[in-house]
Amino acid sequence: MKLIVLMKRVPDLVEDLEVDGSGRALDAETLKLTTNEFDEHALEEALLLKEATGGELTVVALDGEEVDKMLFTAMAKGADRALKITGAGAVGSNLALARLFVRALEGRELDLVLTGVQAADDRDGQLGPLVAALLDLPCVEVVTGVSPGEGSVTLHKEYSGGVVAEFEVDLPAVLGIQAARQAPRYAPVSKVRQVQESATLETIESGEGGAAAEGGFEIVQMTPPETGEGAQMLEGVDELVAVLESKGVL
Amino acid sequence: MAGDVLVVAEHLGGKLADVTFELLGRGRELADGLGGELAAALVGGGEGLAAELGAADLVVTVDGEGLGEFNPESHARALEAVVESVGPRAVLVGYTAMGMDLASTLAVRTGRAHAAFCVGVELEGGRLRAVSQLYGGKMNVTTDLGDGPCVLSFLAGSAPAEAGRKEGAPRVEPLAPPPAPGRVRFKRLIEPEAGDVDITTQEVLVAVGRGIGGKDDIEVAEELAEALGGAVAASRPLIDAGWLPKTRQVGKSGLKVKPKLYLALGISGAPEHVEGMKSSATIVAINTDKHAPIFGFAHYGMVADLFDVCEELTEIVQDRKG
Ligand SMILES: Cc1cc2nc3c(=O)[nH]c(=O)nc-3n(C[C@H](O)[C@H](O)[C@H](O)COP(=O)(O)OP(=O)(O)OC[C@H]3O[C@@H](n4cnc5c(N)ncnc54)[C@H](O)[C@@H]3O)c2cc1C
Numbered sequence A: 001m002k003l004i005v006l007m008k009r010v011p012d013l014v015e016d017l018e019v020d021g022s023g024r025a026l027d028a029e030t031l032k033l034t035t036n037e038f039d040e041h042a043l044e045e046a047l048l049l050k051e052a053t054g055g056e057l058t059v060v061a062l063d064g065e066e067v068d069k070m071l072f073t074a075m076a077k078g079a080d081r082a083l084k085i086t087g088a089g090a091v092g093s094n095l096a097l098a099r100l101f102v103r104a105l106e107g108r109e110l111d112l113v114l115t116g117v118q119a120a121d122d123r124d125g126q127l128g129p130l131v132a133a134l135l136d137l138p139c140v141e142v143v144t145g146v147s148p149g150e151g152s153v154t155l156h157k158e159y160s161g162g163v164v165a166e167f168e169v170d171l172p173a174v175l176g177i178q179a180a181r182q183a184p185r186y187a188p189v190s191k192v193r194q195v196q197e198s199a200t201l202e203t204i205e206s207g208e209g210g211a212a213a214e215g216g217f218e219i220v221q222m223t224p225p226e227t228g229e230g231a232q233m234l235e236g237v238d239e240l241v242a243v244l245e246s247k248g249v250l
Numbered sequence B: 001m002a003g004d005v006l007v008v009a010e011h012l013g014g015k016l017a018d019v020t021f022e023l024l025g026r027g028r029e030l031a032d033g034l035g036g037e038l039a040a041a042l043v044g045g046g047e048g049l050a051a052e053l054g055a056a057d058l059v060v061t062v063d064g065e066g067l068g069e070f071n072p073e074s075h076a077r078a079l080e081a082v083v084e085s086v087g088p089r090a091v092l093v094g095y096t097a098m099g100m101d102l103a104s105t106l107a108v109r110t111g112r113a114h115a116a117f118c119v120g121v122e123l124e125g126g127r128l129r130a131v132s133q134l135y136g137g138k139m140n141v142t143t144d145l146g147d148g149p150c151v152l153s154f155l156a157g158s159a160p161a162e163a164g165r166k167e168g169a170p171r172v173e174p175l176a177p178p179p180a181p182g183r184v185r186f187k188r189l190i191e192p193e194a195g196d197v198d199i200t201t202q203e204v205l206v207a208v209g210r211g212i213g214g215k216d217d218i219e220v221a222e223e224l225a226e227a228l229g230g231a232v233a234a235s236r237p238l239i240d241a242g243w244l245p246k247t248r249q250v251g252k253s254g255l256k257v258k259p260k261l262y263l264a265l266g267i268s269g270a271p272e273h274v275e276g277m278k279s280s281a282t283i284v285a286i287n288t289d290k291h292a293p294i295f296g297f298a299h300y301g302m303v304a305d306l307f308d309v310c311e312e313l314t315e316i317v318q319d320r321k322g
């Protein structure tokens, strides 16, 4: 099975986020990035599929901060190839981005494109369905497990309350992975370093006009949400005990 | 018509999802502002469900083979046909497990702008401005969508459902199902297995998030829960890591809970988690990050290490109960 995984660096949400002087974007100076956790799951599911079918797995990303390391780490975990799209700069919309990826994948054999179910850093929806629409492929989001079949896969899609729907999907297809069948594996630092020294990343120039903000709409404001009353802040466990007493829990 | 608003009705097992009514409430306000009608699209729901969409002026139904159960491909195609036929200014979709299959697809296939993670929409001189909750609830971002057609996908629970639960007699117009490629086939629904505890019936939930650090550390929360006479619940990452069973998960893809006390330990308060617990009577959040979004939803908060609080509180509670 020919597998493609799209991976993205996103702001680490455990860190403080600051809005920059424009009031419309995050402050790039203080921003700390991490690999989108759902992309780690997409990679894990792809690795499991590769192991089961003896396929070939390519990870694809847009150039950016620490992207090389993300790609080498994916290779250390078992990806066969890594492809980096360079020269795109800041892409204005997911639709423009989808066109970039479609162009980068042109001429490559593919059975499954796996993305993370979402990245929490853009407001114009998910990339997967856009890539699928441009390539006229079926697409299923919120997937939690894929088993390979003949020319198709059987997968689980998660609804609320733990209810799961099972679908059979013809290949090629695009899937948005919520969670892999097992927790994403870990690549030892030594292995990553070894891969970094021996493997090479393929690069592809995005080309003129690839980054046009097609379908991109202007952000007019970015602010931390108003919290209304917000929580009444407690200073110590004694105060917490008093709250529990007043609520009849203690 | 130019100012119409179309709500995508979501249903499972013959029941309309709450988000549908939330969207109908919002849709009515928006349609009034735009001077248009409020329409609802019902794919595969049958006559019975159409009758529940009384808040709408028009219900367009699409039924046929392969539409009875939700199907990411055939339902998207059917909705596309409804969108083409109604030609609304705005299409409102829930940003739910089903909506995530529909919103982006509809937007790109019908050439519409799309704003996701929406928690609000404003109308300003004919232009729509969508407010999206990004970065796990840490930022609200306002996007100017201009005066063209768009798709807005809203987080569940962003508006009251009551506003959209109205008696009424909307016109019902059936639309023939368009051909679907048949590349996605529904097989079956799998109901969750019952767990050892039912977290939806507990009065006290000690909910742990990724801040707990490791599987073995969950024990401190178990001890506290036991002392308080409640049970341990968790955010999704702990379930995905295999540390706790799925039946303990609270949130969008987990269970909705309303205990008397929800004690959130090391949970950031991402929208997908908050969806499942925000109706709890009393929410207390313990987090080392004073900017954690959970403090915006909690009634009481403490910026502290969860382990310190757990230890001290467990001791006090155990002492009291002797
Ligand atoms: C389609 C979809 C469905 C989803 N469904 C769900 C769902 O049903 N339920 C759900 O929970 N999530 C769900 N998610 C995931 C959700 O987006 C978040 O990723 C998740 O809720 C984050 O969990 P968390 O708060 O435990 O972890 P994090 O966001 O990593 O937060 C950990 C928090 O712990 C704090 N912390 C760290 N150490 C300590 C300490 N020692 N003491 C105190 N605090 C500490 C940190 O400051 C941080 O705020 C879903 C996502 C998607 C895309």
Ligand SMILES: Nc1ncnc2c1ncn2[C@@H]1O[C@H](COP(=O)(O)O)[C@@H](O)[C@H]1O
Pocket: A006, A007, A008, A009, A036, A038, A039, A042, A060, A061, A062, A094, A097, A114, A115, A116, A117, A118, A119, A120, A121, A122, A125, A126, A127, A128
């Ligand atoms: N800039 C990007 N580079 C690589 N993959 C991306 C990018 N943007 C989105 N994706 C993929 O699409 C998924 C959904 O992201 P989003 O469309 O931002 O919600 C991510 O989890 C990635 O797998």
